[in-house]
Amino acid sequence: MNxxxxxxxxxxxAPxxxxxxxxxxxxHSGRFPWGTFTVNVSGCLVLGALTGAGLPSTxxxxAGTGFCGAFTTYSTFSYxxxxxxxxxxxWQAIGYAAGSVAAGSAAAVLGYLGLHAVST
Structure with missing residues (x-):
């Protein structure tokens, strides 16, 4: 079932x-991968919110493992x-890597805090 x-x-x-x-x-024009950046940061926000909501494991x-796991993409980010x-x-590569980690971490924390505050 899992x-x-x-x-x-x-x-x-995934779709x-x-x-x-x-x-x-x-x-967006240029080489900066705004699409993947947006997907990964928004996925971090969603996963943080799901975690903050204290949902049952099922x-x-x-939503966490299935949806967020397929929605976000570490392999594409690395590539x-x-x-x-x-x-x-x-400089774009460094900015992309550092910005993705920083923005993703901040989004996860914000998502967690936001839903945790509402659900408790």
Whole structure:
């Protein structure tokens, strides 16, 4: 049953990631991967909020592991960072990596605090 919950969440998260990434990236020119940045930061916000809500483990499997796991993408983030460095856009690569970690961490904390305050 746990695997089914993860699959169900992932079935929604992966296509939504693709659609959001393409929508955001289409509105920006240049090499900076705004689509993946937006997807990952918003996924951190959602996962932080889910954690702050104190949901039962079955809901965390569906929404946290399944949805957020498929929605966010560490592999694409890593790949895009390397691609920026290969293109000799070193400052963009550093900014992307540092900004993604900082913004994602801040979003997770904000999501957690926001829903934790409401749910307690």
């Amino acid at each position: 695997v089914v919950l993860v699959i169900m969440g992932a079935a929604v998260g 939504l990631r693709y659609l959001l990434d393409r929508t955001v990236q289409a509105r 809901w965390m499997l569906l 895009e960072t390397v691609r920026l460095a290969e293109q000799r856009a070193f």
